[in-house]
Amino acid sequence: EVQLVQSGGVAVQPGGSLRLSCVASGFTFNNYAMHWVRQGPGKGLEWVSLISWDGSSTKYADSVKGRFNISRDNNENSLFLQMSSLRPEDTALYYCAKDIRLGGGGFYDYWGQGTLVTVSS
């Protein structure tokens, strides 16, 4: 059974930093690209970041470029999102999602349960 288990929710002050994690099981983690997708309160799905199967290629939404960093540890079947210079508008439920392709550019067949990030003073 494929599972993507994410770290727990957290509150942080504006300007702060945070690291999200997502641990995968039930599939060969290093055969697939992975994504972070977020959903603000009452909002739709917003793609945040992509990392290829081997970590050699990464992409970011303009809204987070220069502030967020995606990485993965294939030995630990883990995906990470390092978030810095956080803003109130980054408040959202963050999902990790599995791509069907090595390099990304596919659809997402499995999603994590979500991690709530609240940025507020």
Place this chain on the structure above:
Amino acid sequence: DIQMTQSPSSLSASVGDRVTIPCRASQDISHFVAWYQQKPGKIPQLLIYAASTLESGVPSRFSGSGSGTDFTLTISSLQPEDVATYYCQSYNSAPGSFGPGTKVDIK
């Protein structure tokens, strides 16, 4: 970048009705469209990919059609458990783009 639009943003229908949910791409994306269902308080679930291929385990009342720029998700007979927001996604190039969603509820 490809933009995906979905209109209406919400619709209401009766149980048993045939429901169609449109999605439009800003440029030709061939058949590279996926549809996701997100029930209230739940995570998104893949329904359809390649515009018309039903994901394993998805009820056959769901179907997808279209190519190029215009796509449709159809629910042949709306059930109470289909209350959800439905998102289309383009994936002809990384990273893909989500539409804003159409919320479906029961009249």
